[in-house]
Amino acid sequence: MPRGNEFFAECRKAGLSRVDWVSRTLATNEDAMQYAILIYENEADFSARTDQGRQASYWAGWRAYTQALTEAGIMKGGAPLQGAQTGTTVRVNGRGRQVQDGPYADTKEQLGGFYLIDVADLNAALDWAARCPAAASGVVEVRPVLARSAS
Helix, strand or coil: CCCHHHHHHHHHHHCCCHHHHHHHHHCCCHHHHEEEEEEEEEHHHHHHCCCCCCHHHHHHHHHHHHHHHHHCCCEEEEEECCCHHHCEEEEEECCEEEEEECCCCCCCEEEEEEEEEECCCHHHHHHHHHHCHHHHCCEEEEEECCCCCCC
């Protein structure tokens, strides 16, 4: 798939939006129909997971969303993640392995979980992402899963 300016030139040449061009291009590859829905939540949403007064409604939304994905037959996997403060990063450079505890980046939203879905195209994946409970207060990113060759 072209990158940067080449990508935009291909879209213009085909007379398609970026979403439509990617969907059309990926639809020609059977393995490219899986998408990751990456869920970024703010600190308030993370705290709702364990807050006695809010956790029931928080988890009810996620159970309903997961059930809808499952009933549609498109859910291939996924999991919620613990808070960013539990993360550990590793970098290897000339001085060896460097390990850092805590969040990788200081941002308002942190990666809270993911779903792996199998749908017809990017537009369908975006429709499902819009239904995600985090879309109302956080950020939901959709990425095509990289197709790997059999070799």
